[in-house]
Amino acid sequence: MNKPYKKWEAVLVDLNPTKGSEIAKIRPCLIVSPNAANAALSTVIVIPFTSINKTYPTRLTTNHKGKPGSLAFDQIKAIDKSRIIKKDGELDKNQREAVNALLRVMFSEE
Secondary structure, three states, X not given: OOOOOOOOEEEEEEOOOOOOOOOOOEEXXXXXXXXXXXXXXXXXXXXXXXXXXXXXXXXXXXXXXXXXXXEEHHHOEEEEHHHEEEEEEEOOHHHHHHHHHHHHHHOOXX
8 A cells, every 4th residue: 555655744754674884773754755765666765863962974963852862864765655654744944954864965966
């Protein structure tokens, strides 16, 4: 079944099993794939939230449901929608441009 997930939604995701240094466990993730793709595909592209703040250039400090942490852009991945446990909120509109800006940097030619 193809559930209607939307860009900017936070969803609780079971990222297990993993290999090596992949981010693991059940955790909130931010959907960043376009809504047209989300409606047509059985996968979504997500950025995991982490409660550990590191000063990596691939991390964006944020909070989820009042808990400080960061979005781990270095762990961005496509996941099957069957990994999603439930919807878990939405990214604050004030942070959306910061997410888009870091995505542009991550996927630029430099």
